Amino acid sequence: MDLIEALNWRYATKRMTGEKIAESDLNIILEAIRLTPTAYGLQPFKVVVTRNEDLIGEIYRKSCPQIVIRQCSHLLVFKARKKLDSEYLEGYLKEMKRQRNSTDEYIDGYRSKILRVIDDPQINKFSWMIRQTYIALGYATVAAAASGIDATPIEGFDAQSLNEVLRLDTEKEEAVVMLALGYRDEKEDKLIYLPKIRKPMDLLVEKI
Numbered sequence: 039m040d041l042i043e044a045l046n047w048r049y050a051t052k053r054m055t056g057e058k059i060a061e062s063d064l065n066i067i068l069e070a071i072r073l074t075p076t077a078y079g080l081q082p083f084k085v086v087v088t089r090n091e092d093l094i095g096e097i098y099r100k101s102c103p104q105i106v107i108r109q110c111s112h113l114l115v116f117k118a119r120k121k122l123d124s125e126y127l128e129g130y131l132k133e134m135k136r137q138r139n140s141t142d143e144y145i146d147g148y149r150s151k152i153l154r155v156i157d158d159p160q161i162n163k164f165s166w167m168i169r170q171t172y173i174a175l176g177y178a179t180v181a182a183a184a185s186g187i188d189a190t191p192i193e194g195f196d197a198q199s200l201n202e203v204l205r206l207d208t209e210k211e212e213a214v215v216m217l218a219l220g221y222r223d224e225k226e227d228k229l230i231y232l233p234k235i236r237k238p239m240d241l242l243v244e245k246i
């Protein structure tokens with residue numbers, strides 16, 4: 039499958055078979071998340087990966103009663119940071135200096151650029167970090183499709199109870215979106231043969 043074929047093949051699967059995906063396929067999806075571009079490269083998110091039936095059952099009962107959760111192979115929970123504190127920022131800049139052998143002058147300039155965002159009272163930092171997190175969701179979804187793995191993005195959950203189930207320190211991070219990975223149940227999923235509803239190109243793209 040080429041990329042566009044894969045994107046036509048994929049859909050937000052509502053019924054999965056429960057079959058486990060291979061570790062190698064999972065790793066491709068996780069690597070795509072790792073390689074996701076983010077503003078200034080800060081990657082202000084983390085991803086919880088689980089195939090633990092007890093945990094998934096608890097998430098289903100308490101925060102997200104969508105059947106696909108019970109039927110997936112693995113569930114990814116994307117968590118966004120609440121704050122970009124100086125410890126996190128300096129850790130990132132230190133790593134940049136180490137890996138790229140950057141000069142102090144360059145790192146100071148880069149820090150100033152990032153601080154312009156962090157210190158801007160007009161910018162809602164959590165919302166900014168959530169936006170970065172959704173780019174990773176997109177990359178994961180495309181990587182899954184390219185590997186022939188079904189993936190359902192899931193935003194329809196009770197965030198407060200999901201944070202509680204995952205025992206998150208909500209001063210530091212919150213669950214913002216999930217991705218259920220697995221294989222479509224071709225007999226049970228009524229959506230499988232429906233056409234995609236998408237705008238025609240000329241209503242989506244303005245060429246100027």
Ligand SMILES: Cc1cc2nc3c(=O)[nH]c(=O)nc-3n(C[C@H](O)[C@H](O)[C@H](O)COP(=O)(O)O)c2cc1C
Pocket residue numbers: 048049050051052104190191192193194195215234
């Ligand atoms: C951020 C996001 C959140 C979504 N949340 C849910 C959800 O909670 N449950 C669900 O069944 N589908 C969910 N979807 C799937 C969309 O409804 C679906 O992607 C859209 O209708 C387009 O259809 P397609 O992906 O099958 O092409 C979500 C998709 C995105 C991108």
